[in-house]
Amino acid sequence: MSAEAAVRAPGTAPAEWFTRAVLRNGPLGGLVALVAVMAVLSRDFLHGRNLLNVGVQASVTAVLAFGVTFVIVSAGIDLSVGSVAALSATVTAWAATSQGLPVVAALPLGLAVGVVAGLVSGALVAYGRLPAFIATLAMLSVARGLSLVISGGSPIAFPSALNHLGDTLGGWLPVPVLVTVAMGLLAALVLARTYTGRAMFAIGGNEEAARLSGIDVKRRKLVVYALSGLFAAVAGIVLAARLTSAQPQAATGYELDAIAAVVIGGASLSGGSGKASGTLIGALILAVLRNGLNLLSVSAFWQQVATGLVIAMAVLLDTLRRRSTR
Amino acid sequence: MTGVNDDVRPGREGPPGRAELLRVEGVTKAFPGVKALDGVDLRLLAGEVHVLLGENGAGKSTLIKMLAGAHRPDTGRIVVGGREVAVRSAQDAERLGIATIHQEFNLVPGLTVAENVFLGRQPRNRLGLVDRRTMNERAARLLERVRLRVPPTAPVAGLGIAALQMVEIAKALSLDARVLIMDEPTAVLTSGEVATLFGIVRELRDSGVGVVFITHHLEEIAALGDRVTVLRDGRSVAEVPASTAEDELIRLMVGRDVTEQYPRRRTPAGAPLLRVRGLTRRGVAGAPGFEDVDLEVRAGEVVGLAGLVGAGRTEVARAVFGVDRYTAGSVEVDGRVLRPGDVRAAMRAGVGLVPEDRKAQGLLLDAPLHDNLTLARLHRDTRAGLVDRRAQRREAAAMAGRLKVRMSGLEQPARTLSGGNQQKVVIGKWLLAGVRLLILDEPTRGVDVGAKVEIYRLVNELTAAGCGVLMVSSDLPEVLGMSDRVLVMARGRVVGEVPGGDQGPAAQDAVMELAVRHAEGTETGGETGGQTGGEAGRQTGRETGRQTGGDKGNTSAMEGSDVG
Known part of the structure; x- marks a missing residue:
């Protein structure tokens, strides 16, 4: 498709070519356009250090969003990931700092909490036949409440061994970016190559057809939400490492950023489509926008307005793109 | 449907004196990778029923979507009333007096009949509010014309599929359409409903409306049509009078002679593959039950399952494949009992199901x-x-x-x-x-002649390779022609067996006799009683369509019309 755009490029006005390139290349085109605009508007934007900073800012959203991608591809939704991230980090810190467990035990415990939360949501959806919106809305509340209960409402210091996850290697490479890349590759592998990944597309595309073709729909849904919980736990731990403490109110509202990243990345909320690369681009678009607007000293209030507009624009462009290729 | 065939009027070949309503000239349309239309001509006169005939994929849908404003031609012209026009949107089509009744209706289930008829064009009073009284009065008059006996204030959600279609026609009438395009309107109707529909179409025709009528039922062409345009591979290959012989129409449509309609090649039956014993399930709302069903399919054998709608055939097929549970009985494949309600167990044993509704149950459409x-x-x-x-x-x-x-x-x-x-x-x-055992549920519903024969050939290949086939079908000639044995179900029970291979009227009568006698008291039984086997065959097909189609009509109406 991009080859086609390139072939047609000569003879068309640059503006038209630009629009077409954005339309044809979808989210990536949008990211490139946004970066170009920011680079023109702010001299500091393109500095390597700033770009890595964007990567760090995108990391938590991206990891959460990779998990949410699984759920959205299978035509579900997960509103609980922000709370689950906070709960996992809180449990990890509580086990290591308050209870004195070694980090090698506390970390798996924190990850397990994410998986269990996902399994509970998944069981409510698959076996309890609750709408995913409701089941995960309930989990959003429960997980947030539990992290407040466990922490008593105040931050717990994160074990220093784990704080390295928020470090910068060799003075330039931030570990959160590495974690994002690793989780992104894992998500891409799951989606494209594993049985569960292919089943997600089938379930999201047509659940009844999937069931009648021998996909164990209920069990796969459990796995899907458990994966989402696991990714949320990783995101929560990375966030706590950056802040060097687990805060019970951390990551509030991040589930919406994660969903926005998935949708900007080209996935359909009605299921059956989605890519890890698209989700990463979606998270980067959100981070570039925030970083750029910060550099331009745009007020936080107007930043929210801009973010909303970009979400609407991105999905609108994607819809137009799909329609033009139909 | 009595009286349909003897309606022969003089001059129905479309005399040249009539005004031309619509002309399509050399239209082409390419989609990525497919040339959907490759030079189509169509000429519609006032006061004629013009049948558009072609296999699935021949370009009929693309053509009518073009006339409805959903697609635009790459090349070629559309001429309406002597002027070349561009139909860019549904509104354009409406202005030009072209109304289209798609297979999937565009009705809003939650609104009333009158609201649907005047959707977006409700009469207003001086305050700008909807003038319900005028709207309902005008709707009532339109409903009268289409002989639909429901109050204009009735919600559309509760109507059957035939009534929904009449509401669509009333909507077209309210637009004063000069050109009415109907896409397979009879596919989901019973014979009685078809007769009513034909009556209404004839009235419209006589009042000067030009009707483009799409159907796969060849016998309807002579009964209702004036002229036929045959499409093949995106081209219009012929314009012939509706009185053209069916064989000739098939030849034009397929591009070759279809000599054997049911090319069943029997293979000697081997060891029993599937054995169902005493299968029983109580019916629930929307799904009839079945009782004490015994059946056997041997390797290399095609066993047909015939019967009226609601006889429980689909339900048995689903239970055998483990989709639904059953309360008693057993399903054995190769002598091993399958776990009830376990699709994967059935699949491991080599069973597969081609479901009744391929779009909803068989495919990942996107x-x-x-x-x-x-x-x-x-x-x-x-x-x-x-x-x-x-x-x-x-x-x-x-x-x-x-x-x-x-x-x-x-x-x-x-x-x-x-x-x-x-x-x-x-x-x-x-x-x-x-x-190794394939269950086919209505395998050729909505499938054109050419693809049907290919599917039958596949069935032959399967049985030649030692597989077994259980075929549920409401198409009597098909189920008789392709099966080695036909089991007839009525009211959830297997009521008899008829040998396959002979699809003649006598065999069809035998099946219907069994199906109807044991389903006594139902409306369908009374209706079909006095008709010939062929008619009765159509009847069962239509009845099936009405049930599933009814649901489909509602959902698709809710989803809007973005299909395709």
Whole structure:
């Protein structure tokens, strides 16, 4: 498709070519356009250090969003990931700092909490036949409440061994970016190559057809939400490492950023489509926008307005793109 | 349907004196990878019923979508009332007096009949509010014309499929349409409803409306049509009078002679493959039950399952495949009892099901063909959690080639294939899963003549290779022609067996006799009693369509009309 755009490029006005390139290349085109605009508007934007900073800012959203991608591809939704991230980090810190467990035990415990939360949501959806919106809305509340209960409402210091996850290697490479890349590759592998990944597309595309073709729909849904919980736990731990403490109110509202990243990345909320690369681009678009607007000293209030507009624009462009290729 | 065939009027070949309403000239339309239309001409006169005939995928849908403003031609002209026009939107079509009744209705279930008829054009009073009284009065007059006896204030949600269609026609009438396009309007109607529909279409025709009528039922052409335009591979290949012989029409449509309609080649039956004993389930709302069903399918055998709608055939098929549970009885494959309600157990034993509603139950409509073809073998292609996608593509490509699926490539979404090709993909999915007992539920519904014969050939290939086939079908000639034995069900029970191979009227009568006698007291029984076997065959097909189609009509109306 991009080859086609390139072939047609000569003879068309640059503006038209630009629009077409954005339309044809979808989210990536949008990211490139946004970066170009920011680079023109702010001299500091393109500095390597700033770009890595964007990567760090995108990391938590991206990891959460990779998990949410699984759920959205299978035509579900997960509103609980922000709370689950906070709960996992809180449990990890509580086990290591308050209870004195070694980090090698506390970390798996924190990850397990994410998986269990996902399994509970998944069981409510698959076996309890609750709408995913409701089941995960309930989990959003429960997980947030539990992290407040466990922490008593105040931050717990994160074990220093784990704080390295928020470090910068060799003075330039931030570990959160590495974690994002690793989780992104894992998500891409799951989606494209594993049985569960292919089943997600089938379930999201047509659940009844999937069931009648021998996909164990209920069990796969459990796995899907458990994966989402696991990714949320990783995101929560990375966030706590950056802040060097687990805060019970951390990551509030991040589930919406994660969903926005998935949708900007080209996935359909009605299921059956989605890519890890698209989700990463979606998270980067959100981070570039925030970083750029910060550099331009745009007020936080107007930043929210801009973010909303970009979400609407991105999905609108994607819809137009799909329609033009139909 | 009595009286349909003897309605022969003089001059029905379309005398040249009539005004031309619509002309399509040399229209072409290409979609990515497919040339949907490749030079189509069509001429519609005032006061004629013009049948548009062609296999699935011949371009009928694209053509009528073009006239409805959903697609625009790449080249060629559309002339309405002597002027060349561009139909860019549904509103343009409306202004030009072209109304289209699609197979999937555009009605809003939650609104009343009158609100649907005047949707978006409700009469207003001086305050700008909807003038309900005027609207209902005007709707009542329109309903009178289409002989629909429901109050204009009735919600559309509760109406049957025939009534929904009449509401659509009333809507077209309210627009004062000069050109009415009907896409397979009879596919989901009972004979009685078809007769009413034909009456209304004739009235419209006599009042000067030009009707474009699409149907797969050849006998309807002579009964209702004046002229026929035949499409093949996106081209209009002939314009002939409606009195043209059916064989000739088939030849024009398929491009060759279809000599054997039911090319069943019997293979000697081997060991019992499937044995169902005493299968019982109580009916629930929307799904009839079945009782004490015994049946056997041997290797190399095709066993047909015939009967009226609601006889429980589909339910038995689903229970055998483990989709639904049953309260008593057992299903054995190769002498081993299957766990009830376990699709995967059935699949492991080599059973596959081609479901009744391929779009809702058989396909991932927006997924590429290779994903659809390999869906049922996903497990088998998985090693240590990882799917061998390369092997999957290879297998899918080989199967698509073997089945001669007409596609632009394996990446093409299943939604964009014609009905016959979609069905081939669903069957191919099971062939790739290594099926040994294939259950086909209405395998050729909405499938054109050419693809039908290809599907029958596949059935022959399967049985020649020692597989067994259980075929549920409401098409009596088909189920008799393709089966080695036909079991007849009525009211959830197997009430008799008829030998297959002979699809003549006597055999059809024998099946209907069994089906109707044991379903005594039902409306269908009374209606079909005095008719010939052929008529009765159509009857069962239509009845089935009405039930499933009714639901479909409602959902699609809710989803809007973005299909395709």
